[in-house]
Amino acid sequence: MTRSLPDQSLGPEWTILELLARGIIDDSEVQMVRDLLTTDTMKWGELLEQALRHKMFPMLAHQIMSASLRFDVPTNIYMHLESALEWNRWQIEVFRRETVRVAQALADRGIPFVVTKGMAFESTLYDSLGTRYMNDIDFMITPRDRDKVMTVMQELGFRPFFDWAKDARREEISSRLNPDHLPKLAREIDQPGIRLIDIDIANSLTWTKSPFDVPVEEALENPVEQPIPGMSGVSIPCFRPIYQFLFTVLHLFREAWLQKFVESGTDVGLMKFGDVIRLIDRNQNKLTDSELLRIMQTHGVTDAVAWVLRHMDETFHTHAVELLALEKHGNEKLLRSQMRSPGYVNAWSESMRGRLQSKSRGSVRPVAPAHRGS
Amino acid sequence: MDDITTQFEECLRRHLRSAKPNPINYDVELVQLGLDSMTAVAVLMDMEKTFGIRFPDDMLVEGTFRTAGRLKEAVQLLRERQAS
Numbered sequence: 001m002t003r004s005l006p007d008q009s010l011g012p013e014w015t016i017l018e019l020l021a022r023g024i025i026d027d028s029e030v031q032m033v034r035d036l037l038t039t040d041t042m043k044w045g046e047l048l049e050q051a052l053r054h055k056m057f058p059m060l061a062h063q064i065m066s067a068s069l070r071f072d073v074p075t076n077i078y079m080h081l082e083s084a085l086e087w088n089r090w091q092i093e094v095f096r097r098e099t100v101r102v103a104q105a106l107a108d109r110g111i112p113f114v115v116t117k118g119m120a121f122e123s124t125l126y127d128s129l130g131t132r133y134m135n136d137i138d139f140m141i142t143p144r145d146r147d148k149v150m151t152v153m154q155e156l157g158f159r160p161f162f163d164w165a166k167d168a169r170r171e172e173i174s175s176r177l178n179p180d181h182l183p184k185l186a187r188e189i190d191q192p193g194i195r196l197i198d199i200d201i202a203n204s205l206t207w208t209k210s211p212f213d214v215p216v217e218e219a220l221e222n223p224v225e226q227p228i229p230g231m232s233g234v235s236i237p238c239f240r241p242i243y244q245f246l247f248t249v250l251h252l253f254r255e256a257w258l259q260k261f262v263e264s265g266t267d268v269g270l271m272k273f274g275d276v277i278r279l280i281d282r283n284q285n286k287l288t289d290s291e292l293l294r295i296m297q298t299h300g301v302t303d304a305v306a307w308v309l310r311h312m313d314e315t316f317h318t319h320a321v322e323l324l325a326l327e328k329h330g331n332e333k334l335l336r337s338q339m340r341s342p343g344y345v346n347a348w349s350e351s352m353r354g355r356l357q358s359k360s361r362g363s364v365r366p367v368a369p370a371h372r373g374s
Numbered sequence: 375m376d377d378i379t380t381q382f383e384e385c386l387r388r389h390l391r392s393a394k395p396n397p398i399n400y401d402v403e404l405v406q407l408g409l410d411s412m413t414a415v416a417v418l419m420d421m422e423k424t425f426g427i428r429f430p431d432d433m434l435v436e437g438t439f440r441t442a443g444r445l446k447e448a449v450q451l452l453r454e455r456q457a458s
Binding site: 169170173174176177178209258259260263264 | 410411412414415418419422429431434435436
């Protein structure tokens with residue numbers, strides 16, 4: 001996708017992160033990042049804090065290392081970035097091995113599944129550079145296999161994560177009330193620097209009581225086998241590109257649109273949009289085919305997808321709405337809405353760009369009384 | 375069994391904005407009183423603590439707390455089970 005250079009009104013720190021999130025595509029962007037990183041007014045504290053908040057620390061580190069800016073960055077910061085990148089690469093190695101272990105166990109029992117999100121994207125969208133941060137490993141299964149998968153995971157040594165949580169009962173109740181995922185699972189391991197491995201297993205492309213959904217059974221048909229870097233002959237099943245795109249976008253919509261994620265401080269970040277931009281960039285032919293539009297219309301998810309892409313275009317100067325022929329979808333009222341609870345929608349006035357940069361997301365408050373949505 | 379109405383309503387009012395100034399209508403959906411997915415968890419935990427009960431997994435569903443009336447029935451049932 002073509003895009004213009006971002007305006008720098010939010011400062012050099014934010015501009016660097018926006019450029020990295022959407023992916024550097026030409027020499028002018030390489031030079032712009034380089035110039036911004038070496039500007040005299042650079043606030044390193046701000047850059048590092050926002051990079052952490054948006055899970056971009058390893059990506060920022062890689063950019064600085066590969067641009068040979070060793071002597072343009074304060075020494076202690078450079079050394080810390082270097083360590084963080086190496087540690088992220090190590091964690092990805094450990095996660096890869098665990099992904100294969102779980103995938104093999106599920107496959108042995110004939111359970112349909114795919115690996116999603118970070119582990120699926122790291123090699124396909126981020127070139128196996130070790131720059132994509134992930135804090136867990138994500139799988140997708142069908143709702144009917146929940147019990148079988150739970151048994152397999154327990155056999156592999158996993159326990160519900162709320163066993164370790166500060167407030168275990170709160171986590172347990174929350175998990176039972178939202179059966180779009182299995183309870184988050186974790187296993188203690190004996191690896192340098194990594195004590196627990198978390199696994200998140202979803203059984204819906206949207207969420208409990210969502211007014212729309214794409215059936216998981218349909219999305220799991222004809223998965224693609226994706227090789228695991230560094231493990232010869234080993235692969236994991238992932239969604240084919242159309243469903244990879246739909247899941248990624250609907251997941252972003254869920255975390256951005258449901259107010260509970262804002263209140264818990266786990267809503268949308270720059271890298272979520274970065275994943276979507278890269279998915280479109282690398283699968284443009286498949287995503288502009290009429291099949292995607294037909295699937296979106298069949299399952300009533302067109303407005304939700306348009307919501308994400310309109311915010312993305314506005315924030316990152318991309319042209320995804322036009323590219324995917326969604327100009328007639330996702331009206332202004334929907335664009336400025338947020339769901340408080342099923343059927344009850346709030347309005348908010350802030351731009352997505354302002355929201356992403358904000359460090360107090362709790363301030364994304366409704367500007368109009370909640371009303372029952374359509 | 376003791377009447378739990380006062381304690382029950384105090385518990386709801388601690389979490390539901392719209393329940394604070396008004397009498398609680400036991401037939402209205404709790405979402406209309408301000409219940410969302412976060413406060414639902416808080417209300418259930420507070421009920422467990424206040425009445426010394428534990429909602430079993432099969433009661434951790436939306437139907438249990440759709441209205442104040444349904445939730446009060448569930449709390450009373452669990453108290454009775456515990457007493458017997």
